[in-house]
Amino acid sequence: MFVQCPTCKQSVEWSEDNRYRPFCSERCKLIDLGAWANEEYRVPSEDEDALSDAYQQSENRKVEE
Numbered sequence: 001m002f003v004q005c006p007t008c009k010q011s012v013e014w015s016e017d018n019r020y021r022p023f024c025s026e027r028c029k030l031i032d033l034g035a036w037a038n039e040e041y042r043v044p045s046e047d048e049d050a051l052s053d054a055y056q057q058s059e060n061r062k063v064e065e
């Protein structure tokens with residue numbers, strides 16, 4: 001079974017092996033969860049660490065609010 005990654009629209013196999021489903025990768029999952037990033041984090045980055053930092057910041061933000 002294949003689904004479409006909500007972030008990049010790529011076909012992704014829905015399997016137990018894909019722990020990021022329905023996303024194709026951790027990166028797409030983080031991007032989707034951090035949709036605010038489109039507004040505040042404009043730097044297109046392949047850097048996983050930067051995305052992880054951004055995700056953590058968004059988590060902290062939720063706690064504060």
Ligand SMILES: [Zn+2]
Binds near residue numbers: 006009
């Ligand atoms: Zn994707």
